[in-house]
Amino acid sequence: MSSVELADLAGVNAANVRKDLSYLHAHGTRGVGYDVDHLITEISLVLGGDEPNPVIIMGVGNLGRALSSYDGFVAGGFPVAGLVDADPTVVGRRIAGKVVRAVDDLEALVTETGSTVGIVATPAHAAQEAANRLVAAGIRSILNFAPAVVVVPGQVDLRQVDLATELQILGYHQHRRSDADPIMSRVAG
Amino acid sequence: MSSVELADLAGVNAANVRKDLSYLHAHGTRGVGYDVDHLITEISLVLGGDEPNPVIIMGVGNLGRALSSYDGFVAGGFPVAGLVDADPTVVGRRIAGKVVRAVDDLEALVTETGSTVGIVATPAHAAQEAANRLVAAGIRSILNFAPAVVVVPGQVDLRQVDLATELQILGYHQHRRSDADPIMSRVAG
DNA sequence: AGATGTGAAGCGGTTCACAGCT
DNA sequence: AGCTGTGAACCGCTTCACATCT
Numbered sequence: 261m262s263s264v265e266l267a268d269l270a271g272v273n274a275a276n277v278r279k280d281l282s283y284l285h286a287h288g289t290r291g292v293g294y295d296v297d298h299l300i301t302e303i304s305l306v307l308g309g310d311e312p313n314p315v316i317i318m319g320v321g322n323l324g325r326a327l328s329s330y331d332g333f334v335a336g337g338f339p340v341a342g343l344v345d346a347d348p349t350v351v352g353r354r355i356a357g358k359v360v361r362a363v364d365d366l367e368a369l370v371t372e373t374g375s376t377v378g379i380v381a382t383p384a385h386a387a388q389e390a391a392n393r394l395v396a397a398g399i400r401s402i403l404n405f406a407p408a409v410v411v412v413p414g415q416v417d418l419r420q421v422d423l424a425t426e427l428q429i430l431g432y433h434q435h436r437r438s439d440a441d442p443i444m445s446r447v448a449g
Numbered sequence: 450m451s452s453v454e455l456a457d458l459a460g461v462n463a464a465n466v467r468k469d470l471s472y473l474h475a476h477g478t479r480g481v482g483y484d485v486d487h488l489i490t491e492i493s494l495v496l497g498g499d500e501p502n503p504v505i506i507m508g509v510g511n512l513g514r515a516l517s518s519y520d521g522f523v524a525g526g527f528p529v530a531g532l533v534d535a536d537p538t539v540v541g542r543r544i545a546g547k548v549v550r551a552v553d554d555l556e557a558l559v560t561e562t563g564s565t566v567g568i569v570a571t572p573a574h575a576a577q578e579a580a581n582r583l584v585a586a587g588i589r590s591i592l593n594f595a596p597a598v599v600v601v602p603g604q605v606d607l608r609q610v611d612l613a614t615e616l617q618i619l620g621y622h623q624h625r626r627s628d629a630d631p632i633m634s635r636v637a638g
Numbered sequence: 639a640g641a642t643g644t645g646a647a648g649c650g651g652t653t654c655a656c657a658g659c660t
Numbered sequence: 661a662g663c664t665g666t667g668a669a670c671c672g673c674t675t676c677a678c679a680t681c682t
Contacts, residue, residue: 262663271598275653275666282665290659290664307617308624315616326515332596332613338620377619400626401619407521409460417622419615424521426608427504428496430566430590431527433606435497437589451641464644464675471643479642479681 262293307337314341314375316366316399318390319382320355323405327381329356341373346386367397377401384408391418451482503530503564505588507579508571509539509549512594516570517545530562535575556586566590573597580607 263281267274281287281294286302288294304310315338317324327333328340343360345351351362361369369375378394380387380402387406394402401417404410407425412418452470456463470476470483475491477483493499504527506513516522517529532549534540540551550558558564567583569576569591576595583591590606593599596614601607 264663269598271600273653275655276651278664279652279666288664291662292660293663306621306624308620313616313620313623322515322518326511327612329511330612332611333616336613336617338613338616376623377616401623403615403619409458411460417619417626419619421610421612421615422521423516423519423610424525424527426592426610427502427522427527427566428525430592430606430608431497431502432495434502434565434590435495437606453641462675464677465673467642468644468674477642480640481682482641 261296263288266294309337312337312339313377313401314339314373315377315379316340316342316344316370316373316375316394317379317381318344318394319380319386319406320345320350320360321381321383324379324381325355327379327405328358338377341375342369344369346382363393366393370397370399375399377403380404380406380410382406450485452477455483498526501526501528502566502590503528503562504566504568505531505533505555505559505562505564505583506568506570507533507583508569508575508595509534509544510570510572513568513570514544516568516594517547527566530564531558533558535571552582555582559586559588564588566592569593569595569599571595 263274263277267277270277278288281299284302284306286294286299315333317328317340320328320343324343324345328343333340340356340358343355343358344363344366345360346363348362351360353360376399378391378399378401380390380394382390384406385408387404387408387410390406391402391404391410391412395412395416400415402410402412403419403421405421405423407422410418410420452463452466456466459466467477470488473491473495475483475488504522506517506529509517509532513532513534517532522529529545529547532544532547533552533555534549535552537551540549542549565588567580567588567590569579569583571579573595574597576593576597577599579595580591580593580599580601584601584605589604591599591601592608592610594610594612596611599607599609
């Protein structure tokens, strides 16, 4: 399969595909293209591939519940290993086949499941505390969905997913399209 | 308030704050700082601020349901105006205070609510069709949560939020940390 | 003194364009 | 002839550093 075909399927530029694959030492054959099986093994090796990374979800509100039954996680090698919530009335409940554990159980949960990744799906005001707990329990990779600035120690990898911001960006572009381009005209003027 | 204070609160660099604000013509006073009220009005003006952008959510699975009761949307000026699903058994049901409408109702729904933004929260295989319907109904800004490549006409603004990819990135960094840095050592070697 | 506003440099990533291999 | 591999240009954004203003 050629880099052009791969690029079309992924919706990106062909040169980009070639450059990225060459970084991975997933080489193709000139005049021919790439061997797909080879790509699969090489890419999954680089991505950590074989061993799954179990994840812990902090907060089982609407978003936490949605995430706990999100198929894409399992498929991507990130099975949901545990659910944790601060609300004692939901602790012990069964959600998506898993019993919700108390925050004080977190450390034990991490150890017994070998979890490596934490997802913060709490309200904004509880996000920092949730992240602190995850870090204290030994988690070093955190995905934060709460719309809050969370600070973590340097060795912890934190990624932010802000749903409202995504919409804000769309709204901004739209505003720009309809309006007579207020910013650039002001900058230009 | 100084650019340093603002930057700390937002978790970004101070020079960046100053540069961005100067683009918006939200100027401060040298030696003093920025007038916060002025910043609020100026920023909300640029962001489209005053008039809300109602959104339509396509697909009321777990994720769609979570999104339909996500407070951040309303707070950010993106009230959920309608829910749509292809499954006739959920059409007519009430979710988060809204009645789920059929796909064929989409165009009417967009008109009657004045919606401008669409969210695709369907399974991957239905994402392209959902996007097509939104475009046909006049929506020009789409936020896609389905893990699928979706193509839209040039005038439509499409943003992709791929939850599994976010985890993949975390997992990759983690893999790199623990491992003896396979890629770079191979590149170097 | 203290903070802004902004050229200039730096950086990661993308795209072009074409030499080089099969 | 076709497709890869990659130097070079490009792009948007971030950060530095400092002249400038109150």
